[in-house]
Amino acid sequence: MAKTKVHTRSHYEEERERGDAGEWACGRWFEYALVVALAALLLLAALVLALFWALYYRQGFAWSDAPQRQFNLHPVLMVAGFVTFSGFSALLFRVCRCCRRLHVKLFHMVLHALAIPCVVVGFWAALDWHELQQPPLPHFHSLHSWLGLVTMGLFALQFVVGFFSFLVLLCCEGATAAFRAALVPVHAAFGITTFMLAIATCLTGLSHKAYELYGAFYPTSWSEEGIIINALAMVLVALGILVSYTVRREGSRGEGKTFLSERL
């Protein structure tokens, strides 16, 4: 029965009851905070690099009247939605340990909700760009588009299932506690999978773009734009590793075990 009330308490309170808080209060918090800070910094860096690339090297943004500049919306908005907003949403869910669970959930949902318009407009910009080519490019033939479709499908599923299960079902809190508890690890596992898929999709997209710009014949002297593209890719890879580590790892390494916060 205690479980039905669990969402009204903070992460910290639960840990104190379990006796974990004292152990965590020492150096491990510092290590964890450092990793989280680095992840947050890289989440912003990815967006800044994508924006810098589009504005400085690709002549900024437009809509159908300038298809090439319309396309620039695609990488920037996809990085903003799938990487920056989603990444912050995942990080904040773990980091906000002193807030009420319901507030953390709402914040998690709002950040993911902010990603939706980015993804929709970014997706539309790429589709429209395909149509405006002479001859029009076929849709969903590339490796990048296949990965992108799977990522978008998983993201939508996660959002709808998460919204109904962890927020709407709170209206009959007691009756749904067991169901929600069972769903938490599934939601967490699919969440980090969606994030990793998004990173993989971004990497194939960037790789595609680099080939479009340089072909097999990369410039023999270093190209500034090429370095920016590669740097963005390396930031994305680092994020894939760091966010995955931050989300999964919540316990004491010394004891040879890890706690996942699989709670309501």
Add this chain to the structure above:
Amino acid sequence: MAKTKVHTRSHYEEERERGDAGEWACGRWFEYALVVALAALLLLAALVLALFWALYYRQGFAWSDAPQRQFNLHPVLMVAGFVTFSGFSALLFRVCRCCRRLHVKLFHMVLHALAIPCVVVGFWAALDWHELQQPPLPHFHSLHSWLGLVTMGLFALQFVVGFFSFLVLLCCEGATAAFRAALVPVHAAFGITTFMLAIATCLTGLSHKAYELYGAFYPTSWSEEGIIINALAMVLVALGILVSYTVRREGSRGEGKTFLSERL
């Protein structure tokens, strides 16, 4: 002092002592076995798909006399080394719970050692292919090559540090137990990171190759080879998710916690 003897016992014996074995004996073993079996199947499928692609669509293998066929060695050997051998090595370290720890370690090392000639020849084939182009292609300008270099560096570091720390240092077992225990989680974390990096590098390479074959103008009807490339990419993504899940998740989900086998 008990720790110094720990590597001579099997995983299963340790778990039985901790009281975990009974819990694991039930349905969770079945779920875990299913995931491991699927991962093993996909590790083989990735290699088979890469081989099928090279032999059926890319005219098989050669060395410097036929640069294009020489290049075909690169994707096949890199998938074999970085994905299939490394993946099996990671899986088997987790799955062989009834064997003596030293035997499991040796098997883990041998499988990684088998990856080394694959990676070296695969890397050489790509370098040589670059040189044989007219004009020769510059090295290490692409996103794929940057990711590949980081992956190879981490792999080499992991192999050397792992070999000396977990095998050579056993010669003075008691004195090095604490150091080895502290190194295990680091080795595990960097191991899964190397595997994820390898998957990301493969995806950018495949994406590159698809662009080389089709350019921006993908065929309007489906290309068989394109589907094979995309299918290989999807298998690699699924492997990234499954192997990561299998290696990290070793405990009881119902209890809301996960045990990493961070042992000597």
